[in-house]
Amino acid sequence: MNISLEGKVAVVTGAGRGIGQSIALALAQAGAGIACVSLTEKNAKETAERITAAGRKAKAYAVDVADGGAVETTALQIVADFGKVDILVNNAGTNKDGLIMRMPDGDWDAVLNVNLKGAFFWTKALCRHLIKQRSGKIINISSVIGLIGNAGQANYAASKAGLIGFTKSIAREFASRNIHCNAIAPGFIETDMTGSLNDEQKAAILKQVPLARFGKPENVSDLAVFLASSRADYITGQVLTVDGGMVM
Ligand code: NAD
Numbered sequence: 001m002n003i004s005l006e007g008k009v010a011v012v013t014g015a016g017r018g019i020g021q022s023i024a025l026a027l028a029q030a031g032a033g034i035a036c037v038s039l040t041e042k043n044a045k046e047t048a049e050r051i052t053a054a055g056r057k058a059k060a061y062a063v064d065v066a067d068g069g070a071v072e073t074t075a076l077q078i079v080a081d082f083g084k085v086d087i088l089v090n091n092a093g094t095n096k097d098g099l100i101m102r103m104p105d106g107d108w109d110a111v112l113n114v115n116l117k118g119a120f121f122w123t124k125a126l127c128r129h130l131i132k133q134r135s136g137k138i139i140n141i142s143s144v145i146g147l148i149g150n151a152g153q154a155n156y157a158a159s160k161a162g163l164i165g166f167t168k169s170i171a172r173e174f175a176s177r178n179i180h181c182n183a184i185a186p187g188f189i190e191t192d193m194t195g196s197l198n199d200e201q202k203a204a205i206l207k208q209v210p211l212a213r214f215g216k217p218e219n220v221s222d223l224a225v226f227l228a229s230s231r232a233d234y235i236t237g238q239v240l241t242v243d244g245g246m247v248m
Pocket residue numbers: 013014015016017018019020037038039040043063064065066091092093094114141142143144185186187188189190191192193194
């Protein structure tokens with residue numbers, strides 16, 4: 001299947017490393033210009049430089065997605081810099097795990113603010129532009145944990161389940177404007193986020209994965225490229241798992 005994103009512009013949050021970096025590189029390889037958003041200037045720049053070195057347009061933006069004002073200002077700047085936006089990938093995410101009995105209120109807020117409110121801020125900041133354009137693709141990176149829950153991750157699970165409800169609502173709200181919104185729910189993917197798991201935890205997780213291995217960021221970015229393309233024009237409001245068969 002030939003997928004081209006030539007002439008398209010994508011905003012990818014959390015593009016500085018892991019799954020977000022893989023998505024940014026893959027969208028660029030398919031032809032899109034990329035606004036690389038990350039918490040730190042260093043990480044955002046590193047991804048943007050890799051894309052420009054490969055001959056595509058990219059720019060780095062350091063912004064905390066949980067800061068609504070900063071997101072609005074950055075979104076306007078991106079539209080000014082690139083002339084438009086076609087694709088928004090809400091990938092930035094964080095976790096602060098702990099049993100609910102001992103979970104500080106701040107850990108609940110911090111995770112919800114980045115994982116869920118961040119997607120709200122970016123969608124709100126860019127939706128007028130997408131509506132005027134009468135086209136757009138929004139991809140939210142949820143998690144299998146949002147579907148099945150996990151002991152010690154109530155805040156993370158709530159944020160990722162919330163993102164699924166958010167995805168379906170946005171899909172319904174903007175369908176008539178030719179704006180598609182889907183969620184990807186990765187299983188356990190080898191990144192910094194899962195790098196801190198010990199061998200015992202990894203073995204326990206692998207027991208739940210029929211394909212008996214962790215996924216790679218590219219397994220997620222391949223699907224993101226497809227969903228961002230016109231090949232996925234009849235798909236909206238869906239949650240697609242990339243999890244080695246963990247949730248079926
Ligand atoms: P990661 O920790 O390697 O990368 C997360 C990225 O988000 C980083 O670039 C970080 O700087 C950015 N980020 C965090 N907080 C931010 C903020 N406030 N503002 C802007 N950027 C911020 O993690 P990853 O594994 O690449 O995860 C990417 C996404 O995929 C996350 O939403 C995560 O929840 C989700 N996910 C990951 C896995 C997995 O197994 N790795 C599984 C399911 C879902």
